[in-house]
Amino acid sequence: MTDTTLVEAVAPEGAAPTGSAAARERFAPLFERIAADAARREREHELPTALVRGLADAGFGALRLPVSAGGSGLTFAELGELLVELAAADSNLPQIFRGHLAFVEDRLAAPPSASRDAWLARFAAGEVVGNAWSETGPVTLGESGTRVRRTSGGVLLSGRKFYTTGSLYADWIDATATDEDGNAVTVLVRVDQPGVTVSDDWDGFGQQLTGTGTAVFANAVVEPENVFRFEDRFRYQTALYQWTLVSVLAGIAQAVEREAGAALRARTRVYSHGLAPLAKDDGQLQAVIGEISATAFTARALVRSVSDALDAAAATAAQRDSAEDVEANVRAEIASAQAQIALSQAVPVAATRLFDTLGASAVSRSAGLDRHWRNARTVASHNPWVYKARIVGDWSVNGTAPTPIWHVGTSR
Template identity: 65%
Template sequence: MTSAPSTTARPVGFSAARELLLPLFAEIQAGAVERELEHRLPREEVRKLAAAGFGALRVPTEFGGSGLTFPEFTELLIELAAADSNLPQIFRGHIALVEDQLVAAPSDRRTAWLERFVAGEIVGNAWSEVGSGALGVSGTVVTERAGRYVVNGRKFYTTGSIYADWTDATARLVVEGQPDTEVTVLVRTNQLGVTIADDWDGFGQQLTGTGTIVFEDAVVDADQLHPFTDRFRYQTALYQHVLIAVHAGIAAAVERDAGEQIRARTRVYTHGLAPLVKDDGQIQAVVGEISSIAFVAKQTVLGVAAAIERASETAADRDSADDLQANIEAEIRSAQAQVVLSELVPRAATLLFNTLGASAVSRTSALDRHWRNARTVASHNPVIYKTRIVGDWSINGTPPPFVWAVGTAKPQ
């Protein structure tokens, strides 16, 4: 998919960006239930966001972006998630590549990418592989053929790539006579040799396009091929941060929908406490818990955003003591938030049904999507491993792992 370069002037600063984007968020929210019920991918909504500069919010103003801090960007990410939780996750790979370029040394390549972001080009993700591949070894391979690089392989969980102009893939560079190297490669999606399927069958976050990409001699420009070890260090914290921002948005949406549904209800039970549901103290208490969860979720995510901002500020002095400490903090804070919100937000989505009657389970209202989406997000990056990592850090000061992989381990 290729988008025409945008000529729209980008809003500068948080207030201007929010003023421009809020009407678009409202439009996205208005169609969320219909898209969910029809399983209609939000292609148009993604392109509208890109055209409005959502993908360039973090790009410095001198390059034409909005120049937002990471906490400011997170505020808008949460608001978008409240409108439709699929959308921030769709941009997850894009958000990561923006950060990778922001902390990179000045170069023609960096400038070109920042300009692409401002022009409305979008990047998806293609890191994961399923099956029996060896742990930590990519089955996707880049080779040189007839004077050019080509990539071959199969990826799954390719969030956002079905909407994107590029996909950010991990692969193994194979050069005759040299050791194989793990690399990241940016591949244009609108070329022969790239096939993307909407075959993600999860019960939640169903419209994220988290399906399969197949590369068959897809051409790769040499300047889009880089060692994996060159990636920005706080990437794992950032990838998790997008998911906890989605959780915060879901909690806000649950509170919003609970209020709307309760205020509209005129039918009551004989054993209720008031002639109107909105005045029933028992119902108010349940919504009070939902509201509290939504508040805590947002504030927790903003705290993680501040830690990620500090990591971005030390990135130019990579491997210094300050940089290591900032990255440890970002990783630990994102993990702590994941541990807590993975329990609290699905609970809020369940409590919603305690405030309403049986009509709330109607499929046409799609209120169940909040629990399904929250539970699906909570299943990414298994939380049980994060609790151990946080505990080991808390007790022993053990630094967390910054990179990890999934695959089949070698027999012991």
């Protein structure tokens, strides 16, 4: 069955659901079908373009929007559960929506305006935003080689980005740039124009279908109202970006538990020095599955903890820079870092332990079980946890607040 058929088979008609239970019911059939074909898609490098569109059309990108704005009004705690379930089906898909979720939150936290209303309407209509913040090469820390300038013909964007997760599937790209006055800005640019090129040239060994490749802007046209000062971005954005990846790791752990258990139950061949005539009854192998299950349980609990911290930060967004807001944002940043430190180590280990329950047949490429370790290791490499461990330690010992924004580049 093709991706298009899958989407047509499960994407419901009518208005978006309201509430967590309705959203789960709405997406459960699609998640199930996504999972059934995930290993083949990754093995054949089949881009999930139709699946991303199906999720967006079914309201996945509008889950945080208020019901009055055409969304489902979910809390971060409720959305986090859905992200984990989607990651358990195919870990590429929630990461594709990472930049979108962040920009949705930025608009939700922004003061009321006609521009904000226009963006909420776009989200409700199923439009998707990709991400283009990183640049490779000799780019100095904290600076951007991408430029936005105002001309007699309008506002134009030029530059080259990499690690543009989700942009391959998006209607819009959220790109960082520098304006003519040297200010850091974010620019929302339409993808479907001659000045924008997005390439599927990400060559990582994991998360291969996330569209994490190159985006080139060659005098791309930008509407003036879609240029935003970076300093005005919502404060808990770094925690939200990491929360998405923590949710992906939790989903991978859940998939590892599910697939390891299924493979063990189906196994008929045993070893003479094993403990039971059937592998599923072998106590040693059951213990390994128990370790994997504990990791999956811990991962889901950590996602919930970070979700609660994000909900608290979102609740203070209207009181920006108040004592309550500062404290809530510090808590969200620390919680996301603590979860990252734990899961960046535990989930790849669980994805490796899977092979301790099975024989050599488990390494068959057709089984695709290796994708879980590759994907977990790739997700864990996005933001090095060793630095986060130091930051959390400094906070724990000395009460030092974490820096909410950090950069990658060459030192001066």
